[in-house]
Structure formats: structure tokens, C-alpha cells
Amino acid sequence: MSFTVTILGSGAAVPTLKRGTTSQFVSCQQRSILIDCGEGTQIQMRKFKVKFQGIQIILISHLHGDHVFGLCGLISTMQLLGRKEAIIVVGPVGIKEFLMNQFKITGYYNGFPIDFRELEPETSGIVFEDKCVEIQTFPLSHRIQTQGYRINEKPGKRGLDKEAFDETGISTSYIQKLISGEDVVDNEGNIVKSADVTYSPKPTKSYAFCSDTAYHTPIIESIKNVDLLYHEATFTDHESERATETFHSTAKQAATIALKSNAKRLILGHFSARYKTLEIHKEEAQSIFERVFIPEDGELFYV
Template identity: 50%
Template sequence: MKFEVTILGSSAALPTLQRNSTAQFVTCCNRSILIDCGEGTQMQMRKFGVRFQRLDIILISHLHGDHFFGLVGLLSTMRLLGRDAKLTIICPKGLPEIIVQQLEVGHAQLDFDIRFIELTGKEHEVVYEDKSMLIETVPLKHKIPTNGFVIREKPKERKMRKESLEHPLMKVEYIHRLKKGEDIVTESGDVLKSLELTDASKPACSYAYCSDTAYAEKIIPFIKDVTVLYHEATFTEQHRELAKATMHSTAKQAAEIARQANVSRLYLGHLSARYADGKQHEEEAKEVFSNTIYVEDGMSFLVEN
């Protein structure tokens, strides 16, 4: 499965006819991940062809409503569609109680298990890991405890060359070790060198999601060298003081973070409803970091080098 991001919602607190509240769907290493779940997210999933039951993990950044008000409705719909697979929700402390109370008041009994992993928003930590990928948190700078997330592919094994499999000294038990980069000393004392018998796989890629946050250089070590950075850009420079007062970022500030973090590409989102589009955001950001684009609902892009 491709490492791909679909933007389900790219607006700040107030949704518009063009931009829904924040939500993103990410596929990585055969895992389906929803990041944030603003009001109307399940409708956006239907609109853009995202299947509900594919979800393995939901990440909620913080407890401002435009980032989680759609969650209870989504869970209820999953129940109605017959979901029975376990779901992991990684979220701020306190959200499980909110979800349980809403479901109880709405007389909605889920038929599948939810594993909640609660976060404080104060520490960088690995919150999910399997053999192919991991998810880390990035403590952001906002009015309430808020996490960004980095989704990383683990380094991939090298690939055996076809002709190497026909090497006279090759044994089946050597293949896995050679693909891991190990050299083999055979019983006869001969050396099979991994670099001579295998080819490098595609480099592992990474995706960083940082919304909502004021300008914060403290996050740079956690997102250093990521393939793609999504960073909130609620305001343009015209409203820089408003960004400071509300603990959000301007597009130019997001670009400065991208430049210092040496990321490959920057995507801007979480735009205030006062802007018809993100063209000005993009222009201002490109003055600092040229490989920048603003996102729109329904946009999909690959996380690749």
C-alpha cells in the first residue's frame, strides 16, 4: 500500500462551504489512520471515497471541538455498518470519558472494542509501533495540551538480486540476513557480502502533522528531515498579531519551521475562514521555503522522496 495522505478537512475553527473542519486520512504500511475528526468528517470520507471500516488507528491532536466533534458520529456509523474489528484511538487525556458519555446519552452501544491511549501533550514519545512503521508525538505550543504526530516507515530490507539467488554458495537461511545488510561467512570460509548481492530498497519516508500551534522552534528536533511536513498556517502575515494572540501560526512562520527542520516538502492547512483560498499563504511561505503548497479538501498526495 502506498504512503498516502488525503485531506478531508483543511479549515480552522469555522468550517466553510469549501473547507471542512480538520481531518486527514493516511495510509502507511497497510495501516489506515485518521488524524483528527472535526464535525462532518464521516461525510467527507464518503465524498472522497474513504472506507470507514478500513480504519485501524485514530489520532486526536487536542480537545478543541473542531478536531474531535465528529468522532462520536463516526464511531456510531461504524457500529451501524457492522464493524467488529478492534480500533485504537490515541488521544488527549479526558477524551475517553467524553466519548463514553456521549454514546451512553445517545443509546449507542458499540459492538467493537476500542483501545484508548491517552496523552498529556507534554512529552515526545512513541505511541504506536509494529514491524513496518511507528508513530511519535510532537508536543506543540497551543492554548491547551496539543500533540502533533510523526508517522514513520521503518527502514526497509534490501532486495536480493535475481542472479544472487543462483550463487553456488547461496542457502535459503542466508537470504534474510543478507537482506538485513549482514555479510555471511560460510562454512568454507568464503564471504558473501550483502552490498554485492543485494540492492537498496526505497528510502523510508515520514510524515509530520503539526496543527494547532504557535511558532515553536522546540518542535524542530522531532520533525528534522521528515519527507513531508503538514503545518498549520491559520493566518497570513497581515494577521501576525492575531496569530500570536490565538497561539496559531502564519504561513511564513510555518515555512521557517520547514526550512530549519530541513524537510523535503511543506503543505499548509488549517486556514482561517476569512481567506477564500490559500494563495497568499503559499506566496508568503515560498519566500522562505520554496517547496510549499497549500492544501484543499479532497487533495491526495504521496509521501515519497
């Protein structure tokens, strides 16, 4: 099963003709996850052929408008199109009040259930888990409470070595236990070890999202060895003082976090609209960390 990230919006503060504000669609083990929902996110999803009615979980990093102003409209559209299934919305304290006040004032929402999971400041740990996926959160460093997220695949079942299994002569009724990693005892009292008749499952993958944040080394432990890292790079090094003042990061700082966390690949994003080209962002980041990507809106990344 594929694990992909579609960049719906990669700009900062305001939408432009080229870049929408922050939003990403993650597909992992048949789980559909939306991260942030800036203004115009549902237009971006239509443009890039993302089926938003299938979204099961929405992760909100913080309550600045360029990360949440599209949420009320998206949920309203889901309702208009007949959605009945519940949705999980995870975010900082205030996300429920923010959304429900809009619905109250407009007198509009009476649709499908919303399971709000509000995170207290400095929250770390698991915010969602099922048999296929685990989602962790960790605090970032910004002007208001901001959360990062890490999405981890869970290990799948082992693969059956049919030839080795046939040599045991035991019933096929034991297969499910064996590929689940359990040793079994047959009717004659013989022990058949799972490791002897199965293959290891494929390696699991992980994706981490870090936006918006100042350069913040405490996150390294939470994103260590991640396969794909998204880290904001609002500014180039020339604007490093501005980055510090506004609790944002430069491309070099994002690359340093990627290097120190032993990430496999790095996507930069949350670019200030003041930049007409992003070549300097890439050059500065690659001076520290080689595997750097500057995304276009709509670009698909395989984790």
C-alpha cells in the first residue's frame, strides 16, 4: 500500500496565484489525512484531484489564519455533498471553539459528527492510533501554540514462505497465527516457529510535518530517522533576523534540523511571497543537507 504526501499549499501568510497557503493531503495505509487547511484548500483539492470526502482525520498545527481559514468551508462542503461519516479534528486548544462559532454565527452546520481532540500546550505523544497507522504530536516554537505531527506506518503481517511451510506438514489453519508472528504447536506437539516459515514484513515508513516554527532543536528527538520531513523555510539566510523575530525558520535552519534528526529527505515550504524564485532557498539548504526538495503546489511525494 502506498504512503504519499500531496502538497496542496506551500506558501506563507497569503495565497498567491502560484502558491496556496499551507495544506497537505497524506494517504497512508488507506488512511486519508489532511494536515492544515488554509484558505482555498478545497479548491486546491479539486484542482489536484484529491477526493476530500474520504478524509478521515484533520490535523491542525495552529490557529493562524493561513493554516485554518479553509476549514469551515471544507466541512460545510462535505455536509452539502451528503457526508454522514464522522471525522476526527486534532489541534491546539481553541480549534473546537474556532470552528463551532463560525457554524453558530452562520446558522449552517447540522451535519456529520466531528470528534474534536484538543491538545494542551506542550503536548507530546500519540493522538491517533489504529492497526495500521500511528500519529504522534510534539510542540513547535512559534508565536502561539503550534504542534508538529509525525505519521508512522505500523508493521504489516509477515509473508508466508510457502515452501518452508509445506515442509512442516501442518494444517493451513495455522497460517494466520504464523504470519502474525506467533509460534504454534501442531496436533502432535511439535513447535513450528513463525520465523522459520515466514518472511519479515516490509520496512515501515514515516513522515513528519513541522510548520510553523523557529529553529527548535528539541523536536529532533520526535522526528529522528524520519523517511520524509517537511520543515518550514519561510526565509533565506539574508532574512535570518526577521525569521527570529517572527518565530520562523530559514532554509539553512530547516536543513540543519534534517541533518541532526537523520531524516532521509527534506521538503521545504511555507515560503514568503516576497521571493520570486526559490533557488537561494535550495542552495542554502543543500549546503548543509543534500536531499532537499522545493515543491510546487500539487506535487506528489512518495514516502
